[in-house]
Amino acid sequence: MIHLDDVTFERQDRTIIYPLQWQMKAGEHWTILGRNGSGKSTLLEMILGYHFPTSGKVRVLGHTYGRCDVREIRKQIGYISQSLVEKLTMRDPVWEIVATGMQAHLRLFDKETDILKERAVEQLRMVRLAHLAEQSFGLCSQGERKKILLARVMMNNPKLLVMDEACAGLDLYEREMWLTDLSNLLANDVHLVHVTHHLEEIVPLFTHVALLHKGKLVAAGPKEEVLSPEKLSKTFDLPIAVNWMDGRPWARIKS
Numbered sequence: 001m002i003h004l005d006d007v008t009f010e011r012q013d014r015t016i017i018y019p020l021q022w023q024m025k026a027g028e029h030w031t032i033l034g035r036n037g038s039g040k041s042t043l044l045e046m047i048l049g050y051h052f053p054t055s056g057k058v059r060v061l062g063h064t065y066g067r068c069d070v071r072e073i074r075k076q077i078g079y080i081s082q083s084l085v086e087k088l089t090m091r092d093p094v095w096e097i098v099a100t101g102m103q104a105h106l107r108l109f110d111k112e113t114d115i116l117k118e119r120a121v122e123q124l125r126m127v128r129l130a131h132l133a134e135q136s137f138g139l140c141s142q143g144e145r146k147k148i149l150l151a152r153v154m155m156n157n158p159k160l161l162v163m164d165e166a167c168a169g170l171d172l173y174e175r176e177m178w179l180t181d182l183s184n185l186l187a188n189d190v191h192l193v194h195v196t197h198h199l200e201e202i203v204p205l206f207t208h209v210a211l212l213h214k215g216k217l218v219a220a221g222p223k224e225e226v227l228s229p230e231k232l233s234k235t236f237d238l239p240i241a242v243n244w245m246d247g248r249p250w251a252r253i254k255s
């Protein structure tokens with residue numbers, strides 16, 4: 001699905017990603033954890049082809065970036081991030097925001113297609129927001145917007161779903177509902193890469209974890225192996241204990 005082969009990323013004489021080797025195989029769903037500024041979003045942007053690595057190779061869905069049309073690959077990738085919310089048009093009705101996911105555009109060019117609207121409303125129904133279809137996106141709450149983005153990416157049946165702090169700003173209830181919606185949508189055979197600051201968001205559907213510290217990979221592999229107190233403490237520069245409950249890890253700072 002994704003193969004980062006010795007990639008580095010440098011900007012203004014600063015190394016943001018040190019030589020990094022990482023592979024995500026079919027059937028795996030990954031969470032990436034790391035402190036602020038450790039390079040998580042930079043990594044995602046390389047996977048999305050928005051950033052080109054300074055050295056090394058990025059291979060996504062069987063295509064090597066630099067030898068393919070990245071815009072075509074991006075049509076197979078769903079992307080959810082706060083920066084995307086800021087680019088969407090607040091006065092557009094919710095169903096149109098969802099419909100733009102079909103072509104990975106930010107606005108809808110052909111508004112006359114009933115089939116497109118029907119499909120958008122169907123995706124909204126899956127996240128229980130069909131009743132908001134005609135409301136302006138700008139009037140929706142943070143939680144509703146996050147669900148609308150989930151409905152939006154699913155318009156295009158992506159093979160890969162890349163999420164940058166997709167649950168940020170959600171209350172406990174909304175976050176649990178959002179993660180449940182995500183699990184339900186997995187029936188569509190989509191693969192996940194999820195960046196978060198919260199260990200408890202690593203719900204059972206996530207199989208693997210990568211830990212980043214100052215642009216270097218601390219560990220990457222099956223979550224039970226990677227989420228050890230030693231590796232997490234190294235990643236977050238704090239003594240951390242981990243408790244597992246119902247298949248979910250919960251972090252605590254050791255006193």
Ligand SMILES: Nc1ncnc2c1ncn2[C@@H]1O[C@H](COP(=O)(O)OP(=O)(O)OP(=O)(O)O)[C@@H](O)[C@H]1O
Nearest residue numbers: 011012014016034035036037038039040041042043
């Ligand atoms: N284009 C750029 N030019 C210079 N520095 C950059 C550029 N892009 C990112 N950086 C720097 O690279 C570092 C990693 O940024 P990145 O956004 O990838 O971190 P992050 O792990 O996602 O952080 P956060 O958790 O705070 O969102 C930061 O120190 C940032 O200032």
